Amino acid sequence: MSGLKDFLSAIPIGESRSPRRGEHRVRALVFDTYGTVCDFYGPMTRQFERFARERGEECDAHVMTVAWRTAYAMSCFQQAATESEFSPLRQIQRANLEKVMNEHYPAPVSPEELNQLTTVWDRLDPWPDTVEGLHRLKGQAIIAPVSNGNYIDMVNLARYAGLPWDIILGSSVAGMYKPHPDAYLKSIAALNLPPEEVCMVAAHQAELPYAAGHGMQTAFIMRPDEFGGITKPRDPEPGKPYLDAAEIYPEGDWTYITDSFIDLAEQIRQS
Amino acid sequence: MSGLKDFLSAIPIGESRSPRRGEHRVRALVFDTYGTVCDFYGPMTRQFERFARERGEECDAHVMTVAWRTAYAMSCFQQAATESEFSPLRQIQRANLEKVMNEHYPAPVSPEELNQLTTVWDRLDPWPDTVEGLHRLKGQAIIAPVSNGNYIDMVNLARYAGLPWDIILGSSVAGMYKPHPDAYLKSIAALNLPPEEVCMVAAHQAELPYAAGHGMQTAFIMRPDEFGGITKPRDPEPGKPYLDAAEIYPEGDWTYITDSFIDLAEQIRQS
The missing domain is CATH 3.40.50.1000 (HAD superfamily/HAD-like)
Structure with a gap:
């Protein structure tokens, strides 16, 4: 950190x-x-677990949730510290999720799946x-x-x-x-x-x-x-x-x- | 108009x-x-009527309400048309009320009374x-x-x-x-x-x-x-x-x- x-x-x-x-x-x-x-922790972790189960794959949902939440905070802090142009949080969440999946999920995930997973921020x-x-x-x-x-x-x-x-x-x-x-x-x-x-x-x-x-x-x-x-x-x-x-x-x-x-x-x- | x-x-x-x-x-x-x-019409008219009654004075509450509401619309249209600096609506309402009272009310009104009357916009x-x-x-x-x-x-x-x-x-x-x-x-x-x-x-x-x-x-x-x-x-x-x-x-x-x-x-x- x-x-x-x-x-x-x-x-x-x-x-x-x-x-x-x-x-x-x-x-x-x-x-x-x-x-x-x-x-945020419960709904996100359950979503990652369900996602992997439905695809017959395995993931560490805890690690993924903490990584996504930490990346979110880092992105906001970075924008605040640099006073860079305001970008929609949904885009930031989506981009961070893509990184998290690339690093922590064992299989490729489609753009549509990434979009759908990102909507969990509306259902906390x-x-x-x-x-x-x-x-x-x-x-x-x-x-x-x-x-x-x-x-x-x-x-x-x-x-x-x-x-x-x-x-x-x-x-x-x-x-x-x-x-x-x-x-x-x-x-x-x-x-x-x-x-x-x-x-x-x-x-x-x-x-x-x-x-x-x-x-x-x-x-x-x-x-x-x-x-x-x-x-x-x-x-x-x-x-x-x-x-x-x-x-x-x-x-x-x-x-x-x-x-x-x-x-x-x-x-x-x-x- | x-x-x-x-x-x-x-x-x-x-x-x-x-x-x-x-x-x-x-x-x-x-x-x-x-x-x-x-x-807006009912609450404002009743407020003007009550104000005058309590002070033992007379006013045409209908004319005052319509004048205030029209002045509000004119001020907003003017700001919109000229793209002039955004000013708090409360200040605009207060300034317009002062003009309305000067033109239509038969007696002087204090700044505190003007402030109080302006709050009617919160109680429509x-x-x-x-x-x-x-x-x-x-x-x-x-x-x-x-x-x-x-x-x-x-x-x-x-x-x-x-x-x-x-x-x-x-x-x-x-x-x-x-x-x-x-x-x-x-x-x-x-x-x-x-x-x-x-x-x-x-x-x-x-x-x-x-x-x-x-x-x-x-x-x-x-x-x-x-x-x-x-x-x-x-x-x-x-x-x-x-x-x-x-x-x-x-x-x-x-x-x-x-x-x-x-x-x-x-x-x-x-x-």
């Missing part, structure tokens, strides 16, 4: 810290979506607390995705998963991928709110310093099943490797820390 | 005609909002068929406002009126007001659909030639109570003046013509 670090080091993190709980009202909540609102399952939690949060504030998914990706996913967004913000509003500052700042500007009244919700702790750096409130959602539950254990055994990409336990001074949107709604109600 | 005609003549209408019913699928419906989805009532109709249409296609209201205006209105949009498109997506081509074309592009699979829904017939000109399907919704029911009667009496701004009876070859969103859903289902 050293390429990742190089890309990220090129993107400025602001100077602010997360506001403390109760310091400001929460007028809007904006959500990382892939992994935070929906589980919400976490068990997601839909009820979003409805509760919507009773308290404006709710919107600030995802690297483009407008149509977020519409398709919301219709599949029943996500009651007030508005779709994020990459398409900004013409730029996270964690480029525009992705946050143009989304906040669309709401005509000061950043300290907007709370960024994410299960990837690496995202929150950017949100805090722009003065936003931050909510870190623990999702231990991110990456299929094989990420960093809370008490790692010495010498045993684990995947650290998702940073799934809280290490920062975030405004809210919880493991469910339902509890987040309750914490905000009480603050 | 000669100024209006001058502005509109500067904005190109495309060459296409509305596709015929059943010629293409309807994958998305995009809606003019002020007047088509929500009634849906027409009786709107909410049920939108839910039915959402079962068949993506639904979104393509309004001159900005993102936050549309969020506020949707939350007040219970409008179940999938995504908010229109002026903010385009950085341009209707009927500038960008307002339609960038909204369609956000959905990644061909224009002939997107249907523009409007109660203002003047809007539909632009939508048709870009190849979109068109649905004309008759709203006889637009402008408080004092617009062009179906059989006007010779010599008797009427307000023609809303063009509330069908005169064009639109894909769908109806007087309710519920019936529109049924017509689309059958086509």
Whole structure:
């Protein structure tokens, strides 16, 4: 992941810290979506397994899912770091999948099959607390995705998963991928709110310093099943490797820390 | 309204005609909002009446409402025709209200009162068929406002009126007001659909030639109570003046013509 670090080091993190709980009202909540609102690991892994089974072939679906998801993040970080021309996320996903299949799948895959497999990004399952939690949060504030998914990706996913967004913000509003500052700042500007009244919700702790750096409130959602539950254990055994990409336990001074949107709604109600 | 005609003549209408019913699928419906989805006349007129009553003054609330609504349309057309810098609609509304009050209200009004009166754009009532109709249409296609209201205006209105949009498109997506081509074309592009699979829904017939000109399907919704029911009667009496701004009876070859969103859903289902 050293390429990742190089890309990220090129993107400025602001100077602010997360506001403390109760310091400001929460007028809007904006959500990382892939992994935070929906589980990508389960649906993708099951799709790869089914694909191989139907063709009578074998593959390591876990490796393929993690490789595809990592390539997605790397592509977005690279676009953000280089401020290169905005390209549709669907094309990025499709191109990355082709590389993943070439590297990890034992047989040739047709363009039509690649197109079909890519649509799994429209059919990610919400976490068990997601839909009820979003409805509760919507009773308290404006709710919107600030995802690297483009407008149509977020519409398709919301219709599949029943996500009651007030508005779709994020990459398409900004013409730029996270964690480029525009992705946050143009989304906040669309709401005509000061950043300290907007709370960024994410299960990837690496995202929150950017949100805090722009003065936003931050909510870190623990999702231990991110990456299929094989990420960093809370008490790692010495010498045993684990995947650290998702940073799934809280290490920062975030405004809210919880493991469910339902509890987040309750914490905000009480603050 | 000669100024209006001058502005509109500067904005190109495309060459296409509305596709015929059943010629293409309807994958998305995009809606003019002020007047088509929500009634502006009733809430504004009642607000002006209440304002004057509470201050023990008198005003012609009908004239003020029509003047404010007309000034809004003129401002948007002017920005569209001149491609001038995009300015927040809330500021435009506020500035136009100040002029309306100066011209039509018998007493001075404070800046705070002007700010408060301007918020009526967030509290427009849906027409009786709107909410049920939108839910039915959402079962068949993506639904979104393509309004001159900005993102936050549309969020506020949707939350007040219970409008179940999938995504908010229109002026903010385009950085341009209707009927500038960008307002339609960038909204369609956000959905990644061909224009002939997107249907523009409007109660203002003047809007539909632009939508048709870009190849979109068109649905004309008759709203006889637009402008408080004092617009062009179906059989006007010779010599008797009427307000023609809303063009509330069908005169064009639109894909769908109806007087309710519920019936529109049924017509689309059958086509």
